[in-house]
Amino acid sequence: MKRRLLKFAALGASSVTGVALILVLIFTRLPMAASVIVGALAVVSLAIPGVFALRRAQYEWAARRRRKVNALARVGMGIRDEYRTWALADRLLQTANRGHIRSRIRIEGWISKNFDPDAAPPFYPLRGALANVTGLRRDLQREQIPDADAIADDIEKLVTEALRNPEAFDPVDAVVEDRGDVLTYGSFVLPATERVRELVSIGGAEAVLRMGLRYASMLAGAFHWAVPPAVFELMWEEGFRNEAFASPMNSGVLGRSGSRFFTLFHDVDSPFGSFGDWFSHSLPAVSSIRGGWEINPPFLAKILDRAARRGAALSRRQDVLFITRAKDFRYSATSPYGAFEAVATASRILEDEQHVYAVQSPEGLVYRRPNFPTHLLYAGPRPLADAELLLDALVAAWPNEATPYPDGAEAPAGA
Numbered sequence: 001m002k003r004r005l006l007k008f009a010a011l012g013a014s015s016v017t018g019v020a021l022i023l024v025l026i027f028t029r030l031p032m033a034a035s036v037i038v039g040a041l042a043v044v045s046l047a048i049p050g051v052f053a054l055r056r057a058q059y060e061w062a063a064r065r066r067r068k069v070n071a072l073a074r075v076g077m078g079i080r081d082e083y084r085t086w087a088l089a090d091r092l093l094q095t096a097n098r099g100h101i102r103s104r105i106r107i108e109g110w111i112s113k114n115f116d117p118d119a120a121p122p123f124y125p126l127r128g129a130l131a132n133v134t135g136l137r138r139d140l141q142r143e144q145i146p147d148a149d150a151i152a153d154d155i156e157k158l159v160t161e162a163l164r165n166p167e168a169f170d171p172v173d174a175v176v177e178d179r180g181d182v183l184t185y186g187s188f189v190l191p192a193t194e195r196v197r198e199l200v201s202i203g204g205a206e207a208v209l210r211m212g213l214r215y216a217s218m219l220a221g222a223f224h225w226a227v228p229p230a231v232f233e234l235m236w237e238e239g240f241r242n243e244a245f246a247s248p249m250n251s252g253v254l255g256r257s258g259s260r261f262f263t264l265f266h267d268v269d270s271p272f273g274s275f276g277d278w279f280s281h282s283l284p285a286v287s288s289i290r291g292g293w294e295i296n297p298p299f300l301a302k303i304l305d306r307a308a309r310r311g312a313a314l315s316r317r318q319d320v321l322f323i324t325r326a327k328d329f330r331y332s333a334t335s336p337y338g339a340f341e342a343v344a345t346a347s348r349i350l351e352d353e354q355h356v357y358a359v360q361s362p363e364g365l366v367y368r369r370p371n372f373p374t375h376l377l378y379a380g381p382r383p384l385a386d387a388e389l390l391l392d393a394l395v396a397a398w399p400n401e402a403t404p405y406p407d408g409a410e411a412p413a414g415a
Helices: 002-027 032-074 078-096 101-113 124-130 133-142 148-164 194-203 205-219 229-237 266-272 283-287 301-314 384-397
Strands: 176-178 182-185 188-191 240-243 292-295 320-325 346-350 357-361 364-368 374-379
Touching (some): 078 124, 078 148, 078 205, 101 133, 101 205, 124 148, 133 148, 194 205, 194 364, 205 266, 229 292, 229 384, 292 301, 374 384
Parallel strands (some): 292 320
Antiparallel strands (some): 182 188, 346 374
């Protein structure tokens, strides 16, 4: 950010210098030699910003063309490519399971961090991860994972095999099946929970499997933890109509008229009403959408900061509820969502033992207890007293009972 500001400041100074030199030429009498020098300096000063603007335009054009080409390359491949990606991710995680549990966590993070749905096939969302096995090896060594080098070697071999022969990851039985209690494609099985049945009624079984394969590839089958339905019902009654960060599996506004939800993947999520990546829409476009906003971003500093800044801008005219993991100053001297804290008029902290989140699992909707406090912040046009009452009502409605695992143990803490 600082480098970008310095660059803009330098380009602005160059433009101002060029204009000033032109004014000198117009309003002062200089010797011929001096006029030539001043004129040349003015041309150079004005040309520099133009060159940078041209380069930026060329970069954006190339990026748009690359996304278009990659999208066209995926047309007609659909569910097969999603399956290949999932099968490779599953093999990568199986390799990780031979080591310490920390190796699986590290590899899951490596996949998620490098996931790029705009990359080219084969294995297009995983291309960034596959190109960075060296970085994974370094992370495993830094974490002192047992057999770190052996695990990294096996993953490197698997990646090489996959890129050389992607057809080896195709399904043996490439048929979409709805068996009543599950949806299947190849060896991928998606339990037909109540939410899955709702999605099938909206977009069809194949679209649901494509979406499920995409998220399973990136998140090992898990979905972003969501606000419990009882809390979201209260938010709906209070006029909150839009979700900035959701998925078809956990959206609270799915199928409701007058609402919008945004997700990571427009291509596989749009059959269910998703408007795609929230950040891909301009602030004026987002600001024109009616209704309050629930902003519950992933717990990543860069995303939190960006979401907080956009949420703060939206709050000038609309109700905005920002829900996030409470900041931890052990790791950062500043809050990653400080931009929203600066405009928030009311806030509450839910301690970890005081609440649970809703998660879509193979058993259906379950509640999992986090190992962190949650920060609720409101900003918008409501008077302070009304904002305080809103947050108090949400806290009172928030459930606190976690769903036991099938063996009777409560879910372990953590998201």
